[in-house]
Every structure is written in C-alpha cells, then in structure tokens.
Amino acid sequence: MKKIKILFEQAILISVGIVICMSIEATVYHLLGDDIALRWYHPLSILLTGICCAFPSLILFNSDSSNSSNFMVRIIIHASLLYVMVIGFGYIFNWYKEIDGFIFLSCSFLLVYVFVWVSQSWLSKKDENEINSALNEIRDEE
Amino acid sequence: MKVVVEIVDSKEKEEAVIKATELTDSVKNAVDLLENGQKSIPVLENGNTMLCKTSSIYYIESVDKKTYIYTKDGCYETKYRLYELDEMLGNLYCRCSKAMIINLRKIKNVRSEIGGRLFATLLNDEKVVISRSYVKAIKERLDI
Numbered sequence: 001m002k003k004i005k006i007l008f009e010q011a012i013l014i015s016v017g018i019v020i021c022m023s024i025e026a027t028v029y030h031l032l033g034d035d036i037a038l039r040w041y042h043p044l045s046i047l048l049t050g051i052c053c054a055f056p057s058l059i060l061f062n063s064d065s066s067n068s069s070n071f072m073v074r075i076i077i078h079a080s081l082l083y084v085m086v087i088g089f090g091y092i093f094n095w096y097k098e099i100d101g102f103i104f105l106s107c108s109f110l111l112v113y114v115f116v117w118v119s120q121s122w123l124s125k126k127d128e129n130e131i132n133s134a135l136n137e138i139r140d141e142e
Numbered sequence: 143m144k145v146v147v148e149i150v151d152s153k154e155k156e157e158a159v160i161k162a163t164e165l166t167d168s169v170k171n172a173v174d175l176l177e178n179g180q181k182s183i184p185v186l187e188n189g190n191t192m193l194c195k196t197s198s199i200y201y202i203e204s205v206d207k208k209t210y211i212y213t214k215d216g217c218y219e220t221k222y223r224l225y226e227l228d229e230m231l232g233n234l235y236c237r238c239s240k241a242m243i244i245n246l247r248k249i250k251n252v253r254s255e256i257g258g259r260l261f262a263t264l265l266n267d268e269k270v271v272i273s274r275s276y277v278k279a280i281k282e283r284l285d286i
Contacts, residue, residue, distance in 0.1 A: 006275070061274075071255070071259075121254065124254035124255070124259075124260065124277075125254050127254065127260065127277055127281065128252055128253060128254040128260060130281065130286045131252050131260070131277075131280065131281065131284060131286065132251050132252055134281075134284035134285070134286055135246065135249050135251070135252070135284070138175070138234060138246060138247050138284075139247060139248075139249070139250070139265075140197075140247045140248060140265065142214070142265045142266075
C-alpha cells in the first residue's frame with residue numbers, strides 16, 4: 001500500500017512538472033506570435049508519462065542503503081532514465097516537432113528536476129532542525 | 143493536566159499515577175519517561191538466554207529473518223520479530239526503515255541528505271539511515 005502511495009505521489013509530481021514545462025513553452029510560443037494546439041491525447045500523454053516515470057523513482061529510491069557514492073550513482077541513473085523517458089514520450093506524443101522544441105523540453109526537464117531535488121532538500125533541512133530540537137528534550141546521558 | 147508531586151521518604155514508595163480520559167501519545171510518552179526503560183526483554187548470547195534492559199537498546203535490526211538488538215557495545219539475537227518489538231517497546235522506539243527500530247533517546251543528532259533521507263548519529267557515534275517514508279512517523283512520536 002505504501003509503495004502504491006509513493007508511486008501515486010511521484011506520478012502526480014512528475015505530471016505537474018510536465019504541465020508546468022508545457023505551460024511555460026506555450027506561453028513563450030504565444031508571446032513570440034506562435035500558438036501551440038492542444039490535441040486530445042496530450043492530457044492523457046502527460047498522465048501516462050507521469051505514471052511511467054514514477055517507476056524508476058520507486059525502484060531506485062526505495063532502498064535503505066547508507067552508501068553515499070551508491071546514492072549519487074542512483075541519482076545519475078534516475079535523471080538519465082527520466083530524461084530519456086520524457087524525451088521519448090515527447091517524441092511519441094508530439095510535444096515538440098523542431099529542434100528548438102527539443103532544446104526547450106530538455107532545459108525545462110533539467111530545471112524541474114533540479115527544482116524538485118532542491119525543494120525536497122529544503123524540506124528535509126526543516127525536518128532535521130525540528131527533530132534535533134525535539135531530541136534535545138529526551139536524549140539520554142551517556 | 144494537573145500535576146501533583148509528593149515527596150516520599152524511600153525509593154520503594156516512589157510511584158506515579160496518571161489519570162487521563164484517554165491514552166494519547168503524550169500520555170504514552172510520559173509513561174515511557176517515568177518507566178525509564180525498566181522493562182527487560184529476553185535475548186540470546188552464545189546460546190544462553192539473558193535479559194536486556196530496554197533502556198540500553200540503541201537499535202534493533204532484522205537481518206535474514208533474524209532479529210538483532212544492538213546496545214552501546216553489544217549485539218544480541220532475540221526470538222521476537224521486529225513487528226512484535228514495535229508493539230512491545232514504548233513510544234520512544236520507532237521504525238526508521240523497513241528492517242530497523244531505533245531508540246529515539248539514543249540519537250545524538252540527525253542530518254539531512256540530498257533526496258530527503260536523514261542520517262541519525264547515535265550516542266556511540268554509529269550512523270543509521272532514516273528512510274524518507276519513516277520521517278513522518280518519527281515526527282509524530284516526537285510530538286512535532
């Protein structure tokens with residue numbers, strides 16, 4: 001049940017990330033005098049990409065390994081896998097047609113990926129401070 | 143809650159009575175603090191059964207369907223499964239990963255790492271990982 005919850009959360013997070021990227025892209029194109037037509041399969045493709053991209057997160061970050069180098073390797077594999085999947089799905093579902101669309105999607109992916117990790121680290125730092133303060137009250141003397 | 147402290151003349155007469163409408167986490171924490179780990183659980187050392195005070199436990203780990211209890215400088219096997227110990231031990235013992243229970247009173251500090259994981263440094267300077275999915279449970283136990 002916990003795995004399904006993580007999968008669901010990840011799928012929503014990735015889908016929202018894609019919607020943000022596509023919104024920025026559509027706004028930029030509109031401001032440049034060009035419009036992007038939304039096709040019937042675009043919302044479905046976003047959901048499908050979100051669900052598919054959630055699986056690598058579930059597999060790679062559901063372990064309790066304390067090895068830092070191992071963790072960095074997993075981040076690199078995770079980022080690469082997600083990038084390939086997003087670009088692949090983008091190609092299949094016509095999110096981009098020209099090279100400029102491809103570059104825009106790649107840059108947006110990088111920005112969203114970094115943003116998600118930074119936000120998560122910031123939230124962890126907050127947890128760290130709160131837990132350390134609470135532990136000061138109950139810690140045993142050795 | 144109204145608190146009454148009465149000074150008695152001997153250790154034997156020391157006792158605490160808590161009157162509460164329900165057994166909340168705060169009441170459980172108070173009970174744990176008052177009991178101060180006086181409970182003991184049977185453990186195995188070189189085939190002999192001995193008692194281990196719960197207050198001396200640093201963490202408990204399940205490896206290959208066997209459960210090991212770690213104290214400051216010892217490691218003992220116990221017949222109890224992790225989920226049984228989770229229920230037996232007080233509120234200040236909490237799951238920090240799928241296969242580990244940690245004694246929150248033995249944590250020196252926690253440090254966050256990229257990806258939302260936390261590393262706990264114990265009082266004996268040993269480091270254990272707190273999985274992202276168990277951070278919420280630990281915060282609840284600490285009334286955060």
